[in-house]
Amino acid sequence: MHKKLIHNGQVITPEGILSNGYVYVVSGKIVGVGDGIIEVSDDVERIDAQGLYISPGFIDIHVHGGGGADFMDGTVEAFLKVAETHVNYGTTALSPTTLTSHVEDLFSILDAYAVANERNTKGAQFIGVHLEGPYFSMNQRGAQNPKFIRNPDPEEYKRILDYSDAIARWSAAPELPGALEFGKYVKSKGKILALAHTDAIYEEVLEGFNHGFTLATHFYSAMSGVTRRNAYRYAGAVEAGYLIDEMDVEIIADGIHVPAPLLQLVVKIKGADRIALVTDAMRSAGMPEGESVLGNIETGLKVLVEDGVAKLSDRSAFAGSVATADRLVRTMIREAKVSLEDAVKMMTATPARIVGLSEKKGSLEPEKDADIVLFDQDIQVKLTMVGGIVLHYQLNKQSK
Template sequence: MNYKKIYNGTILTPHRTIKEGCVIVSDDKIVEVSEKNIHIDGALEIDARGKYIAPGFIDIHVHGGGGHDFMDNTLDAFLGIAQTHATYGTTALMPTTLSCEKQDLLATIKLYEQATVLNSSGAQFIGLHIEGPYFSMAQKGAQDPRYIRNPDPKEYKEIIAQSSSIKRWSAAPELKGSLEFGQYLMSKNILPAIAHTDAIYEEVLEAFEKGYTHATHFYSCMSGVSRRNAYRYAGVVEAAYLIDAMTVEIIADGVHLPAPLLKLVYKIKGPERTALITDAMRAAGMP
């Protein structure tokens, strides 16, 4: 058997941290986690030098890194991003698009299929995340307003027909046609997610029943409590908290969400319904 020992690091487990711990790997499987430095004859030894020892990060929302963006639509971009994120501990990621013209999106999908075959040393690609273009103009954020539009059945059916690699699609559920769009996504085993939206609680609740069970970059570019015609309405943020089964993803960098909000998300949604993401762009990993 081939053994690998990683020692002298802080091990992160689901239950606690182990300082100056040791992990033993045999044939690509973890066989022991210990507080002691275990000796194994012939093992490849890696000194963690006090750094963290943790499972590989799985990032379900990535736009770019290493000077590249997936929508550069080149193989170099796809492979460069995968390599960059692997360098920082990400072992699997979901390439994510931006609002664009249909032909640009089709080109990205085609390149994803090609890059997946060639990606042998970077973070594994685990499916495409289509972000946009069906968004609220009031919550567009960094999305290019030239391409924001309502769901078009002819358009999205053509796009989905091109590839089985699309795993999630983020949209604003309050738009005309969005509920039908969500149902169509569900019929194709694609996750509808709520993003860049100005919806109120009642609209989110209806959307949840149609398949929109996940909130993209929670808090960012989505409505909270609003006042309309002298009445207050709960928004997407409040809806995500009130709908117990809804999952959320957060950019836990302390900037997009400060510590108090990170604690609130953890307290209400819990780790079972919260995913950490980077939402990284091309500057990630650059000097």
Template sequence: MLKIINGRILTPQRIIEGGSLYIRQGKIEAIVEGDISVPGKVKIINAEGLYVSPGFIDIHVHGGGGADFMDGTVEAFLQVAETHIRYGTTAMVPTTLTSDKEQLLHTLATYEKTRAHNHKGAQLLGMHLEGPYFAMNQRGAQDPRYIRDPDPAEYLEILQQASLISRWSAAPERNGALSFGDALRSHGVLAAIAHTDAVYDDVLKAIEHGYTLATHLYSGMSGVTRRNAFRYAGVVESALLLDEIDVEIIADGVHLPEALLKLIYKTKGASKIALITDAMRAAGTAVKTSMLGHKETGLPVIIEDGVAKLPDRSSFAGSIATTNQLVRTMITTAGVPLLETIGMMSTTPARIMGLHNSKGALTNGKDADVVIFDDQINVAYTIIAGEVRWRL
């Protein structure tokens, strides 16, 4: 048994001051006020008044520590997972960039190999394929060479590996994108709206075909637009309005200013928002230049103002955020209460990914994925399934 004592335990309902958390065989067995003795051999962690939180779940991350999942090696996957665990990420969804079919299949094969070797880093929850079925003029830093319409011959071949894929992002207005959504739903893969010029009616149709998540809200998507002088709600307004759509946001304090963070929180509520890093390889490093995507064939980027940018500064090119930074930003910049912020970093992403029965909250019977941090959200311990995988 592992026992964490003297902590401020963040449950879904309240903060238990001076509480203790009991973990047995990788699961949460009990949460109590104060402390109780238990028989047998017990390992004790004294939280010394720090917060004891559910582990942070990042459902959209590309890299960190100098590596990117598009590097296509087991070593790169492990480097990213071991980098982000230092900041409280206990589980992540590795994310690709727009590329050709062969590279996507190779990345999936690498992911499968990695799972047997990932003993030190954050858990991997299945791949997120971001693209290549996007709107060209909403591509952001996605490589335009690979952007195309959904092709059943292509995506059905890739979906033969559906057990390795947890989500796939696409622009629902592209030719064939609605049938693509049907295929994702039939294979148990979450369909998300991203890098899109869709309008409200397109989003309504997308929902009917299985799209339930807006990828990095505001980034790479349409807002209010005019066609033949008439105004149309874009994906931003549609996602804020429609209860059927969950949203993810890059809460690094750069991609979205204070006012938009507050607007999204006020409109959607914590139960419909997942915080994501969208981090690229420079996260967790101090470099000033980097590569987005594959280390040799990706896009050169610069790091300044706390974000990655294309060299001509025409677009952001992914964040360099860590999950504890997201939590800090929502509390200090957006003014969101701690418990609700933690919910956006744990409970909501767990639900979105269909893992709410096992992850996302400190309750009896769930996986013992735990983060211990101070008032500034500096992480002291990261624990996965009852195993301490990182400590300060």
């Protein structure tokens, strides 16, 4: 039975911050959270938090890669590399996310996930695959490969969902022919359904919401806003996300994909309980800037990483994020002007609820998984613990 006591830190709890708090962990689970000093037996490993913040582990429900690897590489090694990269920045759980592709390539990725999920002992935990595409609007494709973009095909999507239980979420455009039937089927299988890369107007999004499209993938990015058709104005997917109170949104809070004024607007209207921060990171996350590849290393799109973001080679559009979870929290505090507690909630409790993991993750409470992050006032991560095991450690040696 492994026991750890993280003490002398500022514990971020659902009720507020404990200024001199502790978190007591036994066999990978939290068994106690409190303020002050707790007496424990001599066999307990003590970790002095040195006054740092003690936070729930960050949950990234939309990530493509990191550390030079991408899930579209389709190898076990790529999966493990991404997980091990992001754990260094406080991510304790993540959803491997795909891009538009051949069905056979998708099956290879799902096969790799199954093996990697068993071998993953040094990185962020996998919490199910997020299929991003291929059922998208061509006008809102972004950096997705247009060769693979198509309308929902019942024979195809039923075959895919039957192939693997690892699929947790599917993002698609709700206005496409057959999209509502697709959505109904996806929801019948207990999967999360999200709208993405969509040119829908408000009425189409609302109908989609009523058929299960309850989450907006990378809000504002590859998504319609107010538009005009034959002299008439129509509210778009962005406005629908605001008007539908029960719709959750995820935002790439790197300060570039969604600039500060829009980050502030999202928070003002939706609130921390309806916003999940996501990196949407590609392989260059955690790597030096320069040339890179979006998607599969052999067949993907060549891109340029500069100014903290991936761009198309001609710099005409963004081609992906290189953010890590700590950067998202830092950006929300500095640019969106939110409190530390709300920024952390959007990286922990809210995504946990969206993906149905609130009973196990997302907050520091007894009986939940011991997924814990220690960081300083600048959100520089000093320790990451996944299931009670320390996987990233940068504290002074004498404190452990």
